[in-house]
Amino acid sequence: xxxxxxxxxxxxxxxxxxxxxxxxxxxxxxxxxxxxxxxxxxxxxxxxxxxxxxxxxxxxxxxxxxxxxxxxxxxxxxxxxxxxxxxxxxxxxxxxxxxxxxxxxxxxxxxxxxxxxxxxxxxxxxxxxxxxxxxxxxxxxxxxxxxxxxxxxxxxxxxxxxxxxxxxxxxxxxxxxxxxxxxxxxxxxxxxxxxxxxxxxxxxxxxxxxxxxxxxxxxxxxxxxxxxxxxxxxxxxxxxxxxxxxxxxxxxxxxxxxxxxxxxxxxxxxxxxxxxxxxxxxxxxxxxxxxxxxxxxxxxx
Numbered sequence: 001x002x003x004x005x006x007x008x009x010x011x012x013x014x015x016x017x018x019x020x021x022x023x024x025x026x027x028x029x030x031x032x033x034x035x036x037x038x039x040x041x042x043x044x045x046x047x048x049x050x051x052x053x054x055x056x057x058x059x060x061x062x063x064x065x066x067x068x069x070x071x072x073x074x075x076x077x078x079x080x081x082x083x084x085x086x087x088x089x090x091x092x093x094x095x096x097x098x099x100x101x102x103x104x105x106x107x108x109x110x111x112x113x114x115x116x117x118x119x120x121x122x123x124x125x126x127x128x129x130x131x132x133x134x135x136x137x138x139x140x141x142x143x144x145x146x147x148x149x150x151x152x153x154x155x156x157x158x159x160x161x162x163x164x165x166x167x168x169x170x171x172x173x174x175x176x177x178x179x180x181x182x183x184x185x186x187x188x189x190x191x192x193x194x195x196x197x198x199x200x201x202x203x204x205x206x207x208x209x210x211x212x213x214x215x216x217x218x219x220x221x222x223x224x225x226x227x228x229x230x231x232x233x234x235x236x237x238x239x240x241x242x243x244x245x246x247x248x249x250x251x252x253x254x255x256x257x258x259x260x261x262x263x264x265x266x267x268x269x270x271x272x273x274x275x276x277x278x279x280x281x282x283x284x285x286x287x288x289x290x291x292x293x294x295x296x297x298x299x300x301x
Contacts (some may be wrong), residue, residue: 041066059268134183149214
């Protein structure tokens, strides 16, 4: 089986370019660009914006890396592929707006290939990805719009994809040691390789292409809401939960560090400002307390 690697590579690069152009236009500040190489093979392009008019940090990362032996974080569900040469490529982004009324968001779309190590072996591919929303002061209309767009991205490929990937997202972005979800979910999937490459690639491409449709309308709707230091303080506290998930539980972070990826680029997903407090709880019936009603699985459509 021949895997059209260049087709996926070109798509991921174009997706990074389209998203950064739109985000730069929305913010008014250009992205910086940092190209890097990896000793074992491959590299990436980190495009980032900090202290913009809208985004306190925005990171849109492309990587295409290769290795001689699959790291443990990539073989947990595929023990039979351990030891094979591999390559992975994709786009990952995290956006941390300054305004607490605009949610943090995350997108990842990726392709993983375990190459043949023997003449009798065939290469194995799988796609993964998704997008999710992490509000601080949630608006139901925003959450429904985000989930509806996720649904629309998957609809052409079958009616069962959205409910399956929505549930997978709820379960994956669950902060076990806090007994709460990281945000209000979205979609998440991994190990997608059936029925064929074309179907899986087109589905992943649709997820990537729907991201701006899911997020930019929320930004435009909330960007002019005024906020005070109280809202910023709560945002920083909740960002601490985001940090905890990314460093303790996220498989992508673990894979990036295990595979020798560029540490600075991997950790661009973290917010520039976050806070922790000992056994703090918001006042009952306060706007801050309202968030916790949303940090559990529920139907949004």
